[in-house]
Structures are given as structure tokens and as C-alpha cells.
Amino acid sequence: EVQLQASGGGMAQTGGSLRLTCAASGLTFDRYNIGWFRQAPGKEREGVSCISSSDGSTYYADSVKGRFTISSDNAKNTVYLHMNSLKPEDSAVYYCAVDYNPPPNDIPGLDEIRLRRLLLSSWGQETQVTVSS
Secondary structure: OOEEEEEOOEEEEOOOOEEEEEEEEOOOOOOOEEEEEEEOOOOOOEEEEEEEOOOOOEEEOOOOOOOEEEEEEHHHOEEEEEEOOOOHHHOEEEEEEEEOOOOOOOOOOOHHHHHHHHHOOEEEEEEEEEEEO
């Protein structure tokens, strides 16, 4: 059984930075996407970013491109989300999630689908991010 433990959330000011960490265990599949989605009060869940276990391809929501960077340490089964230039609209509960059946990486134009699939996948403990203006 997969277990995903998120940490690193907290409070930051606009323009500040935070780093989220997702420690994963029980990942038995060779190929999967692992990443983050978020949910702010009164808003729908939004896929934020994910990274492919097979080739390290990364995907981002338009709302965070250029500001967030996802990375992984496969030896530690850990995924990081480096969040820079934070905005108040980044305030949300962030969830680490894994998609065991992602679209092939060599098919372009499916970024949004890849991120949406995180919302339907297995996720673990959440972490709160609050950005003040």
C-alpha cells in the first residue's frame, strides 16, 4: 500500500518561498507520475505539478509555471516542490498524489490531463500553505 506524507507547508509573504516535501513508500510500480494538487477554500481542486518516474519529465499548471519547480530524489523516494515568488492565490491545502497509469510522456499536449489525473489518484497527508499579501 502506497503511503504519501507531505510536509513543508507554512506561512510566507508574497514573493517568498517555500519547499514542500513528499515522502513516498510502497511504490511498487515502475512507471508513475507523482506530484501535487491543491485546494483553496471555496475553489475546485487544481493539479499543480507532477514528475514522471520513468524519465523525469515535469509538468506544471499554467498558474505556477516559471515559479514552481518539482524535483525528485529517487534514492529517497522523495519529491519536492520548490515554490518561489509566492502569491496569495497560492494559499491552499496541498496534497501529494501518485498516478499509476499516466499518459505516455512522448505524447505532447496532455499536460492538463496529466495534472487532472492526480486529483483522481491516490493521495496522502496534506500540508497547508498560506501566503500573506
